[in-house]
Amino acid sequence: MWKYVVKRLLWMIPVLLGIAVVIFTIMYFCPGDPAAAILENSATPAAIEAKRVEMGLDRPYIVRLLDYLNQVFLHFDLGTSYFQNQSVMSGILYRLPYTVTIAVICMLLQILIGTPLGITAAVHQNGVADRICMVIALAGVSIPGFWLAMMLVLLFAVRLGWLPPYGVGGIQYFILPCIANAFAGIASQARQTRSSMLEVIRSDYIVTARAKGLSEREILYKHALPNALIPIITVVGNGMGMMLGGTVVIESVFSIPGIGMYTTSAINNRDYPVVMGGVLFLGALFSLIMLLVDVIYAYVDPRIKAQYEGQQKSFGRRKKANG
């Protein structure tokens, strides 16, 4: 198992290298000039050109690319923001806790509400409970996050005055953003859980379990749910990755200085180091989360664990045979 993890970690190097080259190339060809962004609107073309030279933006593509790859992969330096004059890594690390807080709370809400909703819907397929759960799920995937966010603000901040409308501070500042952000996730989770559970519930071994006289509860939680977990875990993993990427809309509506705001503001300003550093950091984070998801698969489903171990054994056998 550990060998599999190490192998996957080593695979991350070419993946990140690929991401770095692609994002650098995109930013290079992206229209817009960071030198012009730094200067005032009244700056003359000559002043902008002088700034471009000073920033090294006049150098050829290949020189800048190699310089960037050298800086990132050999010196582990994501560069310095053109605007903040601050290291990109420290900028990301400063903002990460806000994004992580939102992502973790949303994930918990998604798992704790979405999964039971999906199970209830599956168990009562075509019944009233199923319909109610699916209407909630449909609303969740249909209602835009920003609209829900504004509605929540109007109700809980403006009308009732219970919660702050924006900003960061104590946990109360995260309640509205997390509800607004988690709603769609809860819906997806409920739909995925329902469909996985329905598939499993129809399996022969569930029929056998029923025939053996096991209680419905035992069948559900001991036999059906563990077997339905793989697609559910995939949804959770993907969702976590996406949320760590920054929930741009929610961060913008609630003025939360997270990673999403950091990178979108950098895109608008053509702050190349921040955009490239942010994307690279998120690429690494996403790869790690996907690795974690794969490891969880192995723990949830012994067949997958055996598969991983089998791969390593056959690799070992091939090595011996060749050696």
Added chain:
Amino acid sequence: MKKQRRRFALVLAVSMMASAVLAGCGASAGQESIVDVEEPTQVEEPEQPAESSVGEADTQAAISGGKADSVTVGIMADPENMGPWSGMSMGRIAVLFTTYEYMITRENGVAYGVLAKNYEQIDPQTYHVELYDYIHDAKGNPLTSSDIVFSFESAIATKNYGKLSVIDSVTAIDDYNVEFKFNKALEIGEFENVMLECAIVTQAAYEASPDQMAATPVGTSAYLVESYVPGSEIIMKDTGNYWQTDESLVHGTSVHNVSEIKFSVITEASQHTVALQTGAVDISNGVPDTDISKFGEGGEFAEGNAVGVVLDNLTYDVEYNMSDSSVFKDDENLRLALAYAIDKEGVNTGAFNGNGMAVKDFANTTYPDYNPEWDNENYYDYDVDKAKEYLAQSSYDGRTLRLEYINSGMSEMIAQLLQAYWGQIGVTVELIGYDQMMGQQEQYNAEGFDILLKSTGSTDYIVNQWKLCWDARDYREITGGTANFVVDEELDRLMQAALNTDTYGPESIEAFHDYLVEKCYGYGVVEGPINIVHSNKITNVALDIRKQILPGACSYAQ
């Protein structure tokens, strides 16, 4: 099946009702439901704002005004870097004058010394500036000539400030006298602009800063940053140790009527409305136009709040692409046809609810050298028949013209209005909107557009707004002429005469204005408003030269 349909209908009805209830949360009990769309659309009369006094920082008003313990200002963006010489950004300009002082300041178009006690022109390229001999920064470090040299040299080295490129050298004559040598004879307003471009700090404070003052700026103003949460808030406190102890010498921008200022970063415009409604902020210039009426007289949140509308120093203007390949190059009739087809008052009503102003020049009325007589002139006044006549005389062949604009703020709305007005006379226009960065680049692409909608403005004289488009010396290398590719020696001569300190005056200004109107290479359309909503805690709102709120210089209810 019937049962299921009934259930489904019930669920739909419940969800629709819930949606309507939630949507209604934003409206007061007395307001009509926003879902009522049966009423025909009507153009609303401009809302009469509740009484509010807003204007450029005014020393007398600021000093005689009341003081307050704290004020919270809603700003649209994070300053990101508050260092004295970092690049400009929307967030940065909101806190700039509260953080730093400059050699001089401007009040209602007149320059006053702040750190500079006196300044004099020695020759066309040399100025001497005398400093007050008792200046110290917010941390108590004394400020002398060497700090001025350090500040200017550091600012020049960043290459962030194009206006400083005219400086040849800055030298300390003694502790309190500095010599500025320039690489050319300065033009009108240029010396003041140079002095207003560089934030002044002491070398000691700058070198002691761990982050080049990015998060911990120390200027000579009365305020010092107490805490900064990037992307969220900045709290500044009056040190109680402001260097200028002679109140008669404290100018508007340096007045400190409030002990604690909190700048709250609110990136979503509608949240500015919410923040004012809930009392989370005391003042904001970020409230969307559509929400202003809520705070005006008779509005839902009028009680305890006031709205101040002040004209911006930015003018939305139309510039024709005058490059060789352009349809406008040799077709004055087409240029005039499009100019007469625009109802500028209509644009003002459509885009700004009538709170802006139709302009009568390539600039607006806020400049001290604006000639009020122009208000009575026919400045391509809306005349569809005349526009059609000019169009008939032109060589326009029915092709679609491309109007380029920056797709932020009100530019998009104005572009759509222009498209409609031009469509009225039979000219088809395609809109090409770019974000700020792309727009800055594409405006010099002669093949990329036919007409450019731009907003330009200056903080001092009308001629310096004209310069932003018509001074070919700044653009020749890229465009071969002015910013919009005009190659016209007479225009160049008149522009330079208006900018030159020896020839600057009503005559040269008038000559340039008349020539531009005659040639119609471009024209101003409308001047936008800035809406400031504030609580009644503030009795007089002070703005800096960039029309940003100066919380320290505002007056407060006693």
